[in-house]
Amino acid sequence: MTVKFSKDHEWIDISDHEAATVGITVHAQDALGDVVFVDLPEVGKTFTQGEVAGVVESVKAAADVYMPVTGEIVEVNEALRADPSLANTDPLGAGWFFKVHVTDMMQFDALMDEPAYAEFAKNA
Amino acid sequence: MSATAPLLTTPLNALHIELGARMVPFAGYSMPVQYPAGLMAEHQHTRSAAGLFDVSHMGQLKLVGPDAAAAFETLMPVDVIDLPVGKQRYGLLLTDEGTVIDDLMFFNQGVVDGEPTLFVIVNGACKVGDIAHITARIGQRCKVAPMPDHALLALQGPRAVTALARLAPGVEKLVFMTGGDFSIAGCDCFVTRSGYTGEDGFEISVPAAQADTLARALLAQPEVKPIGLGARNSLRLEAGLCLYGNDIDTTTTPPEAALNWAIQKVRRTGGARAGGFPGADKVLAQIDNPASLQRKRVGLVALERVPVREHTELQSEDGQKIGEVTSGLLGPTVNEPVAMGYVTPAFAAIGTRVNAIVRGKAVPMEVRAMPFTPARYYRG
Numbered sequence: 001m002t003v004k005f006s007k008d009h010e011w012i013d014i015s016d017h018e019a020a021t022v023g024i025t026v027h028a029q030d031a032l033g034d035v036v037f038v039d040l041p042e043v044g045k046t047f048t049q050g051e052v053a054g055v056v057e058s059v060k061a062a063a064d065v066y067m068p069v070t071g072e073i074v075e076v077n078e079a080l081r082a083d084p085s086l087a088n089t090d091p092l093g094a095g096w097f098f099k100v101h102v103t104d105m106m107q108f109d110a111l112m113d114e115p116a117y118a119e120f121a122k123n124a
Numbered sequence: 125m126s127a128t129a130p131l132l133t134t135p136l137n138a139l140h141i142e143l144g145a146r147m148v149p150f151a152g153y154s155m156p157v158q159y160p161a162g163l164m165a166e167h168q169h170t171r172s173a174a175g176l177f178d179v180s181h182m183g184q185l186k187l188v189g190p191d192a193a194a195a196f197e198t199l200m201p202v203d204v205i206d207l208p209v210g211k212q213r214y215g216l217l218l219t220d221e222g223t224v225i226d227d228l229m230f231f232n233q234g235v236v237d238g239e240p241t242l243f244v245i246v247n248g249a250c251k252v253g254d255i256a257h258i259t260a261r262i263g264q265r266c267k268v269a270p271m272p273d274h275a276l277l278a279l280q281g282p283r284a285v286t287a288l289a290r291l292a293p294g295v296e297k298l299v300f301m302t303g304g305d306f307s308i309a310g311c312d313c314f315v316t317r318s319g320y321t322g323e324d325g326f327e328i329s330v331p332a333a334q335a336d337t338l339a340r341a342l343l344a345q346p347e348v349k350p351i352g353l354g355a356r357n358s359l360r361l362e363a364g365l366c367l368y369g370n371d372i373d374t375t376t377t378p379p380e381a382a383l384n385w386a387i388q389k390v391r392r393t394g395g396a397r398a399g400g401f402p403g404a405d406k407v408l409a410q411i412d413n414p415a416s417l418q419r420k421r422v423g424l425v426a427l428e429r430v431p432v433r434e435h436t437e438l439q440s441e442d443g444q445k446i447g448e449v450t451s452g453l454l455g456p457t458v459n460e461p462v463a464m465g466y467v468t469p470a471f472a473a474i475g476t477r478v479n480a481i482v483r484g485k486a487v488p489m490e491v492r493a494m495p496f497t498p499a500r501y502y503r504g
Contacts, residue, residue: 033354034164036454037431039483055483057431059163059453060354 005117134180151248175351183251209234222403275335280325309341322363364494426461
């Protein structure tokens with residue numbers, strides 16, 4: 001299991017823990033509607049778990065993107081900055097937000113797996 | 125309205141759910157914010173073809189009797205008495221301080237069932253208060269008759285006339301801000317050529333029991349798709365139209381809100397019926413001496429691709445607070461972030477640069493003329 005989910009509706013794929021990929025979930029992009037703007041963090045900046053690391057906005061609403069685990073930003077998705085609609089069309093793939101160097105695997109392990117998140121999102 | 129109060133539904137509720145709408149609470153009603161096509165597609169469809177909106181949450185009422193127009197004129201800085209039969213006009217209910225209780229549309233239906241009749245449409249979130257206010261102030265002079273048994277639909281966009289004329293030949297002869305009775309798909313409709321999108325289009329008042337039939341007949345036209353409140357908001361903002369509660373409220377006067385165009389000369393200083401409305405001294409003084417204004421509503425465009433939303437602080441380039449955004453989003457048609465807000469008069473001129481403070485960062489904006497998209501009303 002390399003992908004887990006936060007209660008703030010982010011996913012994190014830790015296949016490469018030096019550069020784990022973070023994005024928003026299918027549920028999150030559906031609730032937001034058409035995404036028109038993303039604010040991505042600076043590469044090199046470190047955020048603790050739960051801190052606001054970015055912003056995603058649709059025409060009707062703005063939402064914060066929280067750090068699912070503590071770590072340093074090692075890369076951001078410039079393609080998403082240029083075309084925010086990728087967050088709608090491919091939220092789990094090309095619509096990723098940033099990559100983070102994970103130092104505390106315990107935080108990752110404590111996140112929800114896919115069935116648990118599916119249940120959580122259903123009741124959200 | 126408490127958050128736990130049960131939501132009301134419009135006569136089209138079952139249709140919205142059948143169409144897959146996402147329903148949200150709005151003005152005490154469960155309303156469609158978007159359909160499966162999504163806000164952007166719905167916005168673009170309205171600008172290019174025709175969109176059907178359920179606006180049945182809005183308040184409809186009639187003011188009936190020989191004294192109705194003269195009485196209604198005592199509540200608004202607007203020429204009601206001289207509005208010709210068959211015409212519609214924008215109006216503003218004012219407090220005794222000259223601030224805005226609500227904005228509305230009223231229509232002179234002439235003599236209906238033997239009595240002069242005005243048909244009035246007010247905002248959904250304000251309708252209970254408006255009806256109480258109108259009744260308290262002029263209920264002795266005319267009959268104030270709410271119409272809770274009527275739904276209200278809007279058909280908006282450049283193809284609206286084609287779609288509606290197919291069902292109701294003759295509607296194409298109406299021009300902007302006129303209207304009349306029409307039978308549409310067997311429904312008894314009162315149609316005006318007006319709306320809240322900046323496009324050509326119609327608003328249709330229909331008995332609640334016939335609303336579903338009418339909506340389905342309109343949706344069966346190839347030009348027409350259902351549009352939610354989300355796109356209604358982005359369409360009206362691009363059109364430069366105020367949203368009550370955001371851009372105007374009981375803290376703003378019409379001159380501050382750049383709504384002097386709604387105050388006809390006859391009600392202004394030197395006019396034949398000058399004053400005689402709540403807050404007239406203050407409102408007319410502001411019109412006569414614009415330099416006395418403390419703030420003014422303006423259009424704004426962000427020069428970076430960052431949406432600037434309501435309540436965002438506006439600063440001068442040297443960091444002084446000079447105002448606040450009251451509505452803002454990325455305009456789907458103009459394809460740039462548009463907003464309206466209030467600034468001190470020194471910063472109200474077209475072309476003035478200001479900064480919006482978004483998440484602690486200064487986003488440069490420029491004061492622009494509104495509407496942001498050209499109005500396409502049909503004036504004949």
